[in-house]
Amino acid sequence: MLTKPKSFSPYVPKPATLVGKSKLSDFVTLFTFAFDDGRILAHRPGQFIMLSIFGVGEAPFSVSSPPTKQSGNFELAVRRTGTLTEALHRLEVGAKVGVRGPYGSFFPIQKFVGQDTLFIAGGLGYIPLRSLLHYQLRHRDEFGRIVVLIGTRNPKERIFVDQLAEISARGDVEVLETVDQPDPAWTGNVGVITTLLPKVEMDPSQTYVAMVGPPIMYRFVISECRDMGIRGERIYVSLERKMKCGLGKCGHCQINGLSTCVDGPVFAYTDIETLEEAI
Numbered sequence: 001m002l003t004k005p006k007s008f009s010p011y012v013p014k015p016a017t018l019v020g021k022s023k024l025s026d027f028v029t030l031f032t033f034a035f036d037d038g039r040i041l042a043h044r045p046g047q048f049i050m051l052s053i054f055g056v057g058e059a060p061f062s063v064s065s066p067p068t069k070q071s072g073n074f075e076l077a078v079r080r081t082g083t084l085t086e087a088l089h090r091l092e093v094g095a096k097v098g099v100r101g102p103y104g105s106f107f108p109i110q111k112f113v114g115q116d117t118l119f120i121a122g123g124l125g126y127i128p129l130r131s132l133l134h135y136q137l138r139h140r141d142e143f144g145r146i147v148v149l150i151g152t153r154n155p156k157e158r159i160f161v162d163q164l165a166e167i168s169a170r171g172d173v174e175v176l177e178t179v180d181q182p183d184p185a186w187t188g189n190v191g192v193i194t195t196l197l198p199k200v201e202m203d204p205s206q207t208y209v210a211m212v213g214p215p216i217m218y219r220f221v222i223s224e225c226r227d228m229g230i231r232g233e234r235i236y237v238s239l240e241r242k243m244k245c246g247l248g249k250c251g252h253c254q255i256n257g258l259s260t261c262v263d264g265p266v267f268a269y270t271d272i273e274t275l276e277e278a279i
């Protein structure tokens, strides 16, 4: 009698279906997936998955939805930039994909409990931070002040605009936005994200920073956070590098001795401040 092979390879993607698709900006779309066998992704905020588009390839994407126990659905927000992301944007609801993961380190939610959180998102950096923010909103009583700073190149590239307006209207979350280049309709702050920092007064002894954005942003923003009195071990950043395996095997994502895929992508600043290539 033939028996099912018991071997398990971490390289084998699990089949999933695209169950929802909505445009966030000219280049960024929100995709909702569900595993075909009903499993739950069981990720933690800051983690990523490897997404396979059959016949095209595989790429890493941060999970943008908060962890969930009830439904297996999870969300990715993806910018159309090249071969795989173009193919993803062409998929229609009902299409099949493959998913490996979740992988990597995550924001240490338990440390954030009872503390204030300063979110700092540069451009698409809001995508993984949204997972942590929405977790905190679902468990609002467990967290102190929540302040969200978002910097975008121009108003057309802003994402999750309606959702952020709703969050801002709750009254228990402060959301401040800025754009580098305004258009005639923009009435908000203009300038890089560091121009928002003087507008918020945080108690450094009870603030954790969760920051995701382009590498150039980190150096300046971390320096200002330190000037505000926030210690390095309270500053968490997520670092993106080119990834292939996601499992610490191939070496594509290394920063000095660290593998971004297993040691990161989320690091406490104190763990990477001495690594030359990190920031």
Ligand SMILES: Cc1cc2nc3c(=O)[nH]c(=O)nc-3n(C[C@H](O)[C@H](O)[C@H](O)COP(=O)(O)OP(=O)(O)OC[C@H]3O[C@@H](n4cnc5c(N)ncnc54)[C@H](O)[C@@H]3O)c2cc1C
Pocket (backbone or CB within 6 Å): 048, 059, 060, 061, 062, 063, 076, 077, 078, 079, 080, 081, 082, 083, 084, 085, 086, 124, 127, 128, 239, 240, 241, 242, 243, 265
């Ligand atoms: C941990 C992690 C999480 C990520 N999360 C997201 C996310 O939530 N949303 C999102 O839109 N993108 C995310 N990315 C980037 C995403 O993986 C790349 O945009 C994607 O691999 C590009 O694939 P492509 O075949 O369409 O582009 P390609 O045809 O391979 O390249 C097009 C352009 O994208 C650049 N690129 C390719 N791969 C990467 C990469 N891994 N990182 C940065 N730039 C790359 C290339 O240098 C080139 O300029 C993440 C990357 C990592 C490492």
Ligand code: FES
Pocket (backbone or CB within 6 Å): 242, 243, 244, 245, 246, 247, 248, 249, 250, 251, 252, 253, 254, 259, 260, 261, 262
């Ligand atoms: S992606 Fe292969 S070691 Fe990190």
